[in-house]
Amino acid sequence: MFNKKDISIVVADDHPMLLRGLLDELIANGYNIIGSATNGTQALEQILSLFPTIALLDIDMPMLSGFDVVKMAKEKGASTKFIMFSYHREAEFILQAKSLQIDGYLLKEDSFVEIEKCMDAVVNGREFFSSSFDSKKIKDMSVEIKRLQWLTPSEMTILKLVAQEKSNKEIAKGLSVSVRTVEKHRSNIISKLWSKVESKPLNFWAITHQKLILSYN
Structure with a gap:
């Protein structure tokens, strides 16, 4: 003490x-x-x-x-x-x-x-x-937040839009970038969040963890 x-x-x-x-x-x-x-x-x-x-x-x-x-x-x-x-x-x-x-x-x-x-x-x-x-929920949140810490501000912005169920075309228009740029960011996000072995569909994961992603600063 x-x-x-x-x-x-x-x-x-x-x-x-x-x-x-x-x-x-x-x-x-x-x-x-x-x-x-x-x-x-x-x-x-x-x-x-x-x-x-x-x-x-x-x-x-x-x-x-x-x-x-x-x-x-x-x-x-x-x-x-x-x-x-x-x-x-x-x-x-x-x-x-x-x-x-x-x-x-x-x-x-x-x-x-x-x-x-x-x-x-x-x-x-x-x-x-x-x-x-619930200590298990707290631990699970910690694991997911650690994943997000690898992302750049631009990648985090795009992930938040994905979590809001925006399409690549909508994201590109809103950010004034090309669809190809959005796709490249999405690919980088996936490679940073998971290994090739555990890779998951980004849209499904982002929507499932919407509260976590939108609360992340």
């Missing part, structure tokens, strides 16, 4: 009572709280100016969502560990968290023991998702 006083924390939630309750619980248990925020803009400012070890963020906040805060903070080079703290358990939220390589994801109904387990894990370089989630 890490030394609580050595870990600085910023907490952000737009519900005052929930924020106060969480802050009180953390302080009572010896954690070093260096900032709190009630909207995404405040949270981002504090992360970039206070350099917390951990930022515990609600997803649904005014001005900037928790996901927006993470994305913008990482673009600025923040080394903070990010934990989402939300009521959302839907797959698209988990997928977005995975695609942003967020360190932890907790549900607001989780116990404080679960929060402590999560913080211990992320401080020690391990990913932690609430035990309420």
Whole structure:
């Protein structure tokens, strides 16, 4: 277990009572709280100016969502560990968290023991998702996301259009490129996603994994 006083924390939630309750619980248990925020803009400012070890963020906040805060903070080079703290358990939220390589994801109904387990894990370089989630599904998502990380921005753009059931001709017209260019990108995507042995029909795979692909940043 890490030394609580050595870990600085910023907490952000737009519900005052929930924020106060969480802050009180953390302080009572010896954690070093260096900032709190009630909207995404405040949270981002504090992360970039206070350099917390951990930022515990609600997803649904005014001005900037928790996901927006993470994305913008990482673009600025923040080394903070990010934990989402939300009521959302839907797959698209988990997928977005995975695609942003967020360190932890907790549900607001989780116990404080679960929060402590999560913080211990992320401080020690391990990913932690609430035990309420199906661990097999989380693992499967991780495998598929790793595949997507091999793609270039142009290939990812085309894959997202394929996932939306756009034809090669429609994609070419929308991107102002030739159909041949689209076909070449599709071929590259297939070769990067799978080996020759496990190669799959791209359209079927993309539509099946539509939420994952469209949530990927």
